[in-house]
Each structure stands twice: as C-alpha cells, then as structure tokens.
Amino acid sequence: MFGFGFPEIASTVGRSEAACRQLAVRARRHMDTGRPRFEAGRREREELAGRFFDAFREGDADGLRELLAGDVHMVGDGGGKAPAGTKPIIGADKVAQVLAAVAAPLVRIGIVVEPHEVNGQPGAIFRDRDGKVLNTFALDILDGRIQTIRAVINPDKLRHIGPVADSWAVAREWNQARPSPERRLTPTA
Structure with a gap:
C-alpha cells in the first residue's frame, strides 16, 4: 500500500493488522476477478x-x-x-x-x-x-x-x-x- 507496512496502515485507519491484511486479501481477490463491486447497473x-x-x-x-x-x-x-x-x-x-x-x-x-x-x-x-x-x-x-x-x-x-x-x-x-x-x-x- 504505497510503501507502507501493515502496522502503519493499521494505526492510520484505526484497525488491527489482521483486519487490514484481510481487507487487502479481499481487495486483491476482488481485483483478480475483474468483477465490479456493485453489480447492479x-x-x-x-x-x-x-x-x-x-x-x-x-x-x-x-x-x-x-x-x-x-x-x-x-x-x-x-x-x-x-x-x-x-x-x-x-x-x-x-x-x-x-x-x-x-x-x-x-x-x-x-x-x-x-x-x-x-x-x-x-x-x-x-x-x-x-x-x-x-x-x-x-x-x-x-x-x-x-x-x-x-x-x-x-x-x-x-x-x-x-x-x-x-x-x-x-x-x-x-x-x-x-x-x-x-x-x-x-x-x-
């Protein structure tokens, strides 16, 4: 995330490192599928x-x-x-x-x-x-x-x-x- 580690990101967004890692995994998975977040037109x-x-x-x-x-x-x-x-x-x-x-x-x-x-x-x-x-x-x-x-x-x-x-x-x-x-x-x- 722009050269920042999970400890810095977690501190900035007020979440745990584990939660930030999970968000990153989900975001990567979402990007890999190529599916838009909101499917409904x-x-x-x-x-x-x-x-x-x-x-x-x-x-x-x-x-x-x-x-x-x-x-x-x-x-x-x-x-x-x-x-x-x-x-x-x-x-x-x-x-x-x-x-x-x-x-x-x-x-x-x-x-x-x-x-x-x-x-x-x-x-x-x-x-x-x-x-x-x-x-x-x-x-x-x-x-x-x-x-x-x-x-x-x-x-x-x-x-x-x-x-x-x-x-x-x-x-x-x-x-x-x-x-x-x-x-x-x-x-x-």
Whole structure:
C-alpha cells in the first residue's frame, strides 16, 4: 500500500493488522476477478428502488421482505433534532415489519414519497402535504438486494433540498393516525 507496512496502515485507519491484511486479501481477490463491486447497473437499481417504494406505499411487508438482504440495516439520522430511532434495525423481517407499519399512517396524513437520487444512490424524498421536506431514504443495493436503508430526518442536513417540514408536528399527527398506541414515534436525544 504505497510503501507502507501493515502496522502503519493499521494505526492510520484505526484497525488491527489482521483486519487490514484481510481487507487487502479481499481487495486483491476482488481485483483478480475483474468483477465490479456493485453489480447492479443504474437501470436495475432504479427498478429495484421503484418496486421497494411501491411496496412501501402499499404497506406490503412481504413485498418489502423480498427486496431486502437478509442482514439489511436500516439506520436513521435525526441528529437529536428530529424524531428518529437511536439504534439500527437489522434483518429483513424486522425492517419489513417496521416499514409496513409506518407506511399507512404516513399516507393517511398526506406524506408523499418522491423517488429521487440521494447521495448518488436510488432513494426518495418524503414531503409533507405542503411540499416541505420531511426526510430522505437512500438505498444501498448489492447483488440485487437492498443492503442498507439510510434515513435522514435531521433538518440541518435537509435544508439544501428545500423548505423543511416540522418533523415533530408530523410525528404527533402520525401518532394520532396510528391504530395502536404501543408504536408511537418518540423523541430521542
């Protein structure tokens, strides 16, 4: 690696020597196969994202589950300034259930999901009934499955897109639209 040994690389990147050696082995193997890291072309990724957001709008947990990698991660960034989970949700079953559960109340209160490229990935911008930005989703896709769903709801990170919605007001309205009180959006620090 540009004349540096594994001890220097490990120190620089904050990983163990063994981890750095393993990364190097994988990188060499990857380069030897000549296969691109991301196999899905732009069209395939957009089609998968389209099916994902259709299933999301319909609250179709089974349809969502089919599109997710088994170990999919869903992470949210509220930055302490918006309602968001503090821990990632991991696994196709859990992520599909959560997404299906939030979809109907969102649609009921007038949230619109607009497919849109987000940080170079297929994704969507969620807008309130007044057209203000509520949050974004970016989808990391590999091997024909969604590996990670990155939700950004932190208003400071959304302002460049346009006027930002009051996510706390939307959360209160969403909670009223939910049929069951045990699944309420709660503020996090």
